[in-house]
Amino acid sequence: MAVSNETGVTHFILLGLSSDPDLQIMFFVLFLIIYLLTIAGNLLIMVTVYVDAQLHTPMYFFLSHLSFLDLGFSTVAIPKTLVNFVSQSKIISFGECIAQMFFIHFFGGAECLHLTLMAYDRYVAICNPLRYTTIMSRRICLLLVVSTWVGGLMHGFGQTFPAVQLPFCGPNEVDHFFCDTHALSLLACASTFFSETADIINSGILAFSSFVVLSISYSYIISTILKIRSAEGRQKAFSTCASHLLVVTLYFGPLVFIYMRPPVTLAGDKLISGFYTIITPVLNPFIYTLRNEKVIKSIKRLRGRKASFLGTHIN
Template sequence: MEFRNETRVTQFILLGISSDPDLQIIFFVLFLVIYLLTVGGNLLIIVTIYVDSQLHSPMYLFLSNLSALDVGVSTVVVPKYVINFVSQIKTISFNDCIAQMFFYHFFEGSECLLLVLMAYDRYVAICNPLRYTTIMNSQACLLLLVSIWVGGLVHGFGQAFPAVQLPYCGPNEIDHFFCDTHPLSVLACSSTFINEITDMINSGVLALGSFLVLFISYVYIISTVLKIRSSEGRRKAFSTCASHLMVVALSFCPLVFIYMRPPVTFAGDKLVSVFYTVVTPWLNPFIYTLRNEKMKKAIMKLGGKMRMN
């Protein structure tokens, strides 16, 4: 134990996606622009929902929380990555690495649970419209939101705590652009079998449980929508659900590919990781605003108020 303490790694080097100087400049500009658009777009959604009283309903409350989580996921990963593109020193301290891992899984886990909650909200709205205001009252919505944030906290702790217990004696180069469970665990100088099983169970319960609830919700939703006689009514119902399904697909498919498998590294892992940490948080505001007439009108109304002031 004394030897391990003396040789314990205190910082890691993030290798990133590419070491090509020309590509790094391109990536720096690209990821910086995407990050600024991500933060700006999601904050616009949050402010619009807060300001417009017509959007004070459970669906838009959950949407504002989704935007907050997207900002969180992106902010935990992207700024450090962007700085590393133009920095000669691409290191991250051990404590910062564990903190990044924890907050990333905290926000990502909370987002997965929130998508399930949003599916449940659509299920109640479409399948039990007469009881919607009773079931999804303000107290119930607040309790559900607290539960998904607590669930994310538990998931983040479950991913980061086992990593802290491992001894890291060198090498200290993480073959990734942020600190995550598998890229970090391969650097441990002891067996990681228990940690790998724990990670798979933790991620598996979250992913499979979420998928099961989503699947059951949408089976009922689709069967109910198909029974609507009015074609306009069916169109509106499907339009509302389509945006949510697009976000679910963009969020869950990459996460399942990365975390729901044995700890084997594939060539495309970094590209997939870029997709769910950078691209998906950027796309979500466009998906929900471009397909939602109410949101577009509210944003235009907010823009008009700002110009008048």
């Protein structure tokens, strides 16, 4: 994929969230804390699922993969943003900008599909419990995860390729804290109708297909839960889906608002973009662990193993 065009623009300037030096320092501290928590929380889930044999099930396999996607998603956006908060020069080269845009949409698209996949997993677990291990075999789980990566690649190229074709003559100031299709297309010195249409179609296909699968899966799930006679059984079945529903709402809501409309600049766009690139990745580990006793117990066992290991070696 080419990373340059016929124009003379060789770099862009990311304006970020604010030009106020005091606010930039405040944002730097806040973003650094959030990023460190994102790394710690998602790595903890990945290590816990890998180490604890009791979590070697499709549900937790998919959860660990979600943590990996969250880690990658935030890493594409936050480190460069942190550097810009404390640097006078907020320059990003044309090639770096296109690469950042691609990986934002690659991880974002893969995560959309993965959350949809997790809804299907819950559907099978609740609606076909006796066939769950047969349907969600290790081979099938691996194939489904690979399909989310392929879908993410297709979405990344679909969002990035139209932007690469646009001519940029200046100005080169991107009113965002990372390179994104909408912010970049506003700087083009030619018609953006093709790129705008391609972006909306690409995002629309991803959002619509995910929405259909999510809706069908949860329609069957809710119908099945309501047929459970005991209140305790209904509560237990619903609790396995509540965390996922919350994550889906927090993730898809901002994405639909940003990408399912023409590229116009609204006052809250940067804050909303920050929600799905920065806030959601740090919230997901807490959402899943705080509501999941099995994961909490596994983390405690992991801590116990670490303490025992350290005690043995110190003695």
